Amino acid sequence: MRFGEFGGRYVPEVLIPPLEELERAYNDLKEDEKFRRELDYYLRNYAGRPTPLYFAENMSRELGVKIYLKREDLLHGGAHKINNTLGQALLAKYMGKRRIIAETGAGQHGVATAMAASLFGLEAEIYMGAEDYDRQKMNVFRMRLLGAKVTAVESGSRTLKDAINEALRDWVESFEYTHYLIGSVVGPHPFPTIVRDFQSVIGAETKRQILEMEETLPDAIVACVGGGSNAMGIFYPFLNDKVELIGVEAAGRGIETGKHSASLLAGSKGVLHGMLSYFLQDEDGMMLDTHSIAAGLDYPGVGPEHAFLKDSGKCRYVAVNDEEALKAFALLSKKEGIIPALESAHAVAYAVRMAEEMDKDSIIIVNLSGRGDKDMGIVMEMMA
């Protein structure tokens, strides 16, 4: 399945049967009453759903608009990632796989995968770029404590993209007994659809909650975009509504410096990790090194559905740089007593920027995709 021209299944032939197997299993299970009830049970009782839609009084007063925060930061593990890992780990279990592999950048998806694997009694191996492995020692330790094997990837740029490469290489050898639990709305079909569906619980709840609280839909929803899973999750149930949907990419040190990860804004069409989408690449199609202060946004590509939503004009994509994100990080901490993940701080920063141009009492919902505990080290260094 494709999203317009984007997506597809650009993989070596050997991966076609496992992808077909996954697609069949998913199509059967997503309608399966028992599967849905079981997933719902764990989302509630293990992960902590539903998450609150919190009216941020102080920020709202300061900005002159109504700011709501969708509190994915309150989930088990500290980020939206668990919505997807519980769904896919349960799927893997139903498929009879005994092992799970995943890639991780900062370690959030790795931790959420390790949790789900431990919960469902599955073996887990997490691939992490050697660079990230050194920067994120605490999350490496958390994953090990949760029973996962963590493997540092020394190849290529030694970051998230290389961790995905290595996970794919593992999967080519192990697909008979292993599920690849990909961490965002990226990869070959059916991954972008599966991850989006499991993350859509965010948008579905948000819609119910805002209608209850305001008796109207919001004017805008803002979410950060790395691979794009928290954004797809909150956007998807609103795609046919009159709501402005804004995805915020990482401008890093500034798009003009080349040190950023804004693949939708500054990239070009290409094929990597099984999908046709937008990528940061050189003239010869080699992927470029990327940068963001938020490790979870530090990826040269983006999910194919976002590429489609951008080109079709259904969603708007913007970018926020490291400095602005840090300011928003501090602002939200101080004003609301909520420390956001640096990824989510990009969305907060854009909400602040756009509030200036919106009518009083406009409603902006920010997807607060994660909490900032994991970022204390980096922020302490930056603010010193």
Next chain:
Amino acid sequence: MIDKSLVVFFTASYPSPEKTVEFMLTASEAGADVIELGIPFSDPVADGKTIQESYVRTLKNFRVKQVFDIMKAFREESDKPVVIMSYFNPIYRMGVRDFVERAYSSGVDAMLVVDLPYDEAEEYADICSSIGMDTVFLAAPNTSEERLRAIDELSTFIYLVSTYGVTGERKEISPLAFEALKRAKNICKKPVAVGFGVSKADHVRQLIDAGADGVVVGSAFIRIINEKGGSAVEDIRKLTLNLKSGILGSY
């Protein structure tokens, strides 16, 4: 193109365009029947450590258009068939038609795109056929009969991956390879070459005895170049002669 053939893989421009031409000629003279020329890529998900390393080193100073220069230089001295092996993105980025035209006019005989299964290849296959470029598609031990038939239809020969895994030397040929080879030979009309993990004369003989029309050897050559760089020529000649003896039955 493939009939009891030894196919030898080199990484383009590794360690330099000139050396690649020299390696290709050396292997051809020593008995390689087809040369496979790999285009370095930043994210080679189907390749093991040995070829990855050659790509990383090459990419420090590489442009895709060097591949066409290598081909032209090789064509001045040899008419051995050359198959390009690439990931899709460098081709897509240049523009499929542009790439195929330039490859064709520089003397490339066929193209194999590792991460372009035939379901995604309609436009690419049309372009290749309109230009006269032959196409090769991968098959694997888990490829269904239906897919094998489609691959057979589109390929000038079938490149059968010997195992579940990435490129790289292995001690033994996987038992999967023999089963898969038997199936492929039953179903396909085109010749079947087996690659991934083939690295010794003994492997070559076993596969040819089991009915393979060709064998592809890559990592065993690249390992030598990883170790010896430009002075690998003599070792490349020896390895080619040795592997060829697995086909000729004279080792």
